Amino acid sequence: MLNTAELKTSRTTGPLVELVKKSFTGRLQSPIAQQEMLEVQNVSVEYGTGRAMAYALEDVSVAFSPGKLTLLMGPSGSGKTTLLSVLGCLVTPNRGSVRVLGNDIAGWSESAKTELRREKIGYVFQAFRLFRALTAMENILLAMELSGRTGRQAREAAEAALLAVGLESKGHLLPKEMSGGEKQRVAIARALINDPPIILADEPTASLDSKSGNQVAELLLGLAEQQNRLVVVVSHDNRWLPLCHRKVVLQNGCLIGDDVTRNTTGKLGTGRLVRPSGALAA
Amino acid sequence: MKLAWRNLSNDRMRFVVTIIGIAFATFLMIFQGSLFTGFVRASSKVIDASGAELWVVPRGISCVEFGSPLPQRFRELALGVPGVASVRRLAAGYVSYQKTSGQRESVFLLGADPGNGKLPVPLLSAESGAVLTETLLVDESNADKLEVATLPLAVEVNRQRANVGGIINGFGSFLGAPYVFTGYRDAVRYVGLGAEETMFLMIQVAPGSDVETVRQALSSRLPQADVVTRSEFAFRSQFFWVVKTGAGGALLTAGLLGFVVGLVIVSQNIYATTMENLEEFATLKAIGAPANFVRGVVLQQALISGAAGALIGLLATFPLVQLTLRFISWIYTPWWLPLGMIVVSLLMCALASVVSIRKVIAIEPGRVFRA
Numbered sequence: 001m002l003n004t005a006e007l008k009t010s011r012t013t014g015p016l017v018e019l020v021k022k023s024f025t026g027r028l029q030s031p032i033a034q035q036e037m038l039e040v041q042n043v044s045v046e047y048g049t050g051r052a053m054a055y056a057l058e059d060v061s062v063a064f065s066p067g068k069l070t071l072l073m074g075p076s077g078s079g080k081t082t083l084l085s086v087l088g089c090l091v092t093p094n095r096g097s098v099r100v101l102g103n104d105i106a107g108w109s110e111s112a113k114t115e116l117r118r119e120k121i122g123y124v125f126q127a128f129r130l131f132r133a134l135t136a137m138e139n140i141l142l143a144m145e146l147s148g149r150t151g152r153q154a155r156e157a158a159e160a161a162l163l164a165v166g167l168e169s170k171g172h173l174l175p176k177e178m179s180g181g182e183k184q185r186v187a188i189a190r191a192l193i194n195d196p197p198i199i200l201a202d203e204p205t206a207s208l209d210s211k212s213g214n215q216v217a218e219l220l221l222g223l224a225e226q227q228n229r230l231v232v233v234v235s236h237d238n239r240w241l242p243l244c245h246r247k248v249v250l251q252n253g254c255l256i257g258d259d260v261t262r263n264t265t266g267k268l269g270t271g272r273l274v275r276p277s278g279a280l281a282a
Numbered sequence: 283m284k285l286a287w288r289n290l291s292n293d294r295m296r297f298v299v300t301i302i303g304i305a306f307a308t309f310l311m312i313f314q315g316s317l318f319t320g321f322v323r324a325s326s327k328v329i330d331a332s333g334a335e336l337w338v339v340p341r342g343i344s345c346v347e348f349g350s351p352l353p354q355r356f357r358e359l360a361l362g363v364p365g366v367a368s369v370r371r372l373a374a375g376y377v378s379y380q381k382t383s384g385q386r387e388s389v390f391l392l393g394a395d396p397g398n399g400k401l402p403v404p405l406l407s408a409e410s411g412a413v414l415t416e417t418l419l420v421d422e423s424n425a426d427k428l429e430v431a432t433l434p435l436a437v438e439v440n441r442q443r444a445n446v447g448g449i450i451n452g453f454g455s456f457l458g459a460p461y462v463f464t465g466y467r468d469a470v471r472y473v474g475l476g477a478e479e480t481m482f483l484m485i486q487v488a489p490g491s492d493v494e495t496v497r498q499a500l501s502s503r504l505p506q507a508d509v510v511t512r513s514e515f516a517f518r519s520q521f522f523w524v525v526k527t528g529a530g531g532a533l534l535t536a537g538l539l540g541f542v543v544g545l546v547i548v549s550q551n552i553y554a555t556t557m558e559n560l561e562e563f564a565t566l567k568a569i570g571a572p573a574n575f576v577r578g579v580v581l582q583q584a585l586i587s588g589a590a591g592a593l594i595g596l597l598a599t600f601p602l603v604q605l606t607l608r609f610i611s612w613i614y615t616p617w618w619l620p621l622g623m624i625v626v627s628l629l630m631c632a633l634a635s636v637v638s639i640r641k642v643i644a645i646e647p648g649r650v651f652r653a
Binding site (some may be wrong): 023038081084085088090093110111114115116117118128129131132133134138142143146147179202226 | 284285289291292474561564567568569570571572573575594646647648650651
C-alpha cells in the first residue's frame with residue numbers, strides 16, 4: 001500500500017525512481033519471484049484462412065524473469081504486438097502454451113483470464129488508453145474499483161500513485177488537459193495501482209518527447225530493478241537499448257534474437273529513433 | 283455509474299440529441315396513448331355514465347350511437363322480472379340542429395328518463411326530478427360549434443322548436459357530431475320514434491338481488507333483445523369503435539408507431555454513443571473489467587439517457603395535452619399512462635442497449651495494443 005506522507009517527504013528529496021522504489025513496496029516475496037514468471041512455448045498465431053492464412057507468430061518460445069526490463073524489438077509486422085498480446089492474455093494463440101506465474105492458462109475461461117489480467121498484469125499503451133471522460137484520479141480509481149477497492153483508502157492510494165509519478169497536483173485534470181508524458185505517467189500509475197508483478201508496455205515512449213520519454217523509461221526501469229517486477233517493453237526505439245537488460249528480436253513472426261545486454265545506464269540512449277525495415281541495428 | 287455518466291456528459295451534443303430523441307418518443311407515446319385512452323373512454327362514456335347495472339339493447343347492437351327501436355312493451359315486461367328495481371329508457375339518434383345563424387349541424391341527440399346516474403337530463407330542479415320540455419343541454423366543448431353564446435337559446439331540432447337551456451361538461455363527442463342531451467319524451471319526438479317504440483332500457487337491480495340472476499331472468503323474458511351488463515355493453519361499444527371502425531385502430535397504430543420511432547431513435551443514439559466509446563470498452567476489458575461491469579456501463583448509459591429523456595418528454599406532455607383539450611375535448615391522460623410510459627421508455631432504452639452490449643462484449647481486448 002502506498003504511503004502518501006512518506007512519498008511527499010521523498011518527493012522533495014529524491015528522483016522519480018526513488019519515489020517509485022518507496023511507493024510500490026513489498027513486491028515479489030513469493031517463491032515464484034526468481035523463477036520464470038511469464039513464458040510462451042511453441043506459440044503460433046495465425047490470421048486469415050486457406051491461402052490467405054498468414055502467421056503473426058510462428059513457433060515462438062521465450063520466457064521472462066522478474067527484475068528485468070526486456071526489450072521486444074523488430075520491424076513493423078514482425079509480431080511484437082501480437083506476442084505482447086499473447087503474453088498479456090489478450091489473444092489466445094492457435095498453438096502452443098502460455099504460462100503465467102507458473103500456470104498454464106490453456107483452457108482457462110474468459111472470466112478467469114479477465115481476473116488474471118486485472119490482478120497480475122499491468123498494461124501501458126502507446127496511445128495511453130486513458131478514459132477521456134474521467135480525470136487522472138478517476139482513471140486510477142476505476143482500475144481499483146475493478147479490483148473491488150473503493151472508498152477513502154482507494155482514494156488515498158490513488159493520490160499516492162499520482163504522487164509517485166509526479167502528478168500529485170494534476171489529479172483533477174482530464175486526459176485532454178494533460179501533455180503526452182503526463183498521460184503516459186497516469187497510465188503507468190493506473191497499471192501499477194493494483195500492484196501487478198508483470199508490466200507489459202507497448203511503445204510507451206513513442207508518443208512522447210525526449211524529456212517525457214526519459215521519465216517514463218526511468219519509471220519502468222525502476223519497476224524492474226528496484227521492485228523486482230517483470231517488465232516487457234515493445235519498441236522500435238533504439239534509445240531503449242542501453243536501458244534494457246535483455247533484447248528479444250522478432251522478424252516475420254519468428255524469434256531471431258535473444259540477447260542479454262548489459263548493465264543499464266538508467267537513461268534512454270541518445271541515438272536517433274530508428275524504424276528498421278529489415279534486421280534491427282544494435 | 284460514474285463512467286457511464288461521464289461518457290455521456292463528455293459528448294454533450296450527442297447526449298442532448300439522445301435525450302431529445304427519447305423525450306420526443308416519450309411525448310409521442312404519452313400523447314398518442316392519451317388520444318387512444320380518451321377515445322376508448324369517450325366511446326363508452328354514455329354507457330358508463332348511466333349507472334344502470336344492466337342494459338337491454340336491440341339484438342346485435344354494438345353501441346348507443348347506432349341503435350335501433352325496441353318495442354315499448356319490453357319496459358313493462360322488464361319491470362315484471364323479479365329483482366328489477368327500475369327501468370329507465372334512452373332514445374337516441376342523429377338529428378339536424380339549426381343554429382341561430384340558420385346553418386344546420388348534424389348532432390347526436392340523447393334523451394333519457396331522469397335518475398340514470400350521471401347521464402345529463404334537463405331538470406327543473408334536482409329535488410323535483412321534473413324534466414324541462416323542449417330543452418337541450420350542450421357540452422361546453424361544442425358550445426362554439428353550435429353557436430351557443432347565451433342561455434336560453436332558441437334553436438330547431440329536425441325542424442321542431444327547442445331551447446338550449448344549459449351547458450354541461452365531460453361529454454365531448456368523439457364522433458364529429460356533438461352530443462346534445464334532452465328529456466326522453468322530447469328525444470322520442472325529435473328522433474321520430476313511434477309511439478310503441480323505445481331504443482334502450484337501463485335496468486337498476488334491487489338491493490340484495492344478484493345481477494347475473496336478474497340478467498338471466500331478463501334474457502328469458504326478452505329473447506328478442508340482448509341483456510348485457512353495463513361493463514359488457516361498454517366493452518362492446520369500445521370494441522366497435524376501436525376495432526371495427528378502424529378509427530381507434532389508427533390511433534393505436536399511431537401510438538405503436540410512436541414507440542417504434544422512439545425505439546429506432548433511441549437505438550441509433552445509444553448505439554452511436556457506445557460505438558464512439560468502443561476503444562474505451564476494449565481498454566476496460568483489457569485491464570480486467572468483468573463482462574458484467576462492461577454490460578452495466580452500457581446499460582447505465584442507456585438508462586440515464588432514458589430517465590432524462592422520459593422526464594423531459596413527460597414535462598412537455600402535460601401543457602401540450604392541456605392545449606389540445608381546446609380542440610379535442612375527449613383526450614384523456616389517466617395517471618398511470620405517464621408512469622407506464624416512463625417504464626416503457628426505460629425498457630425501450632434497455633432494449634436499445636442490447637445490440638450495443640452484444641457489440642461491446644464481442645470486442646477483442648487485444649485491439650488495445652493497436653495504436
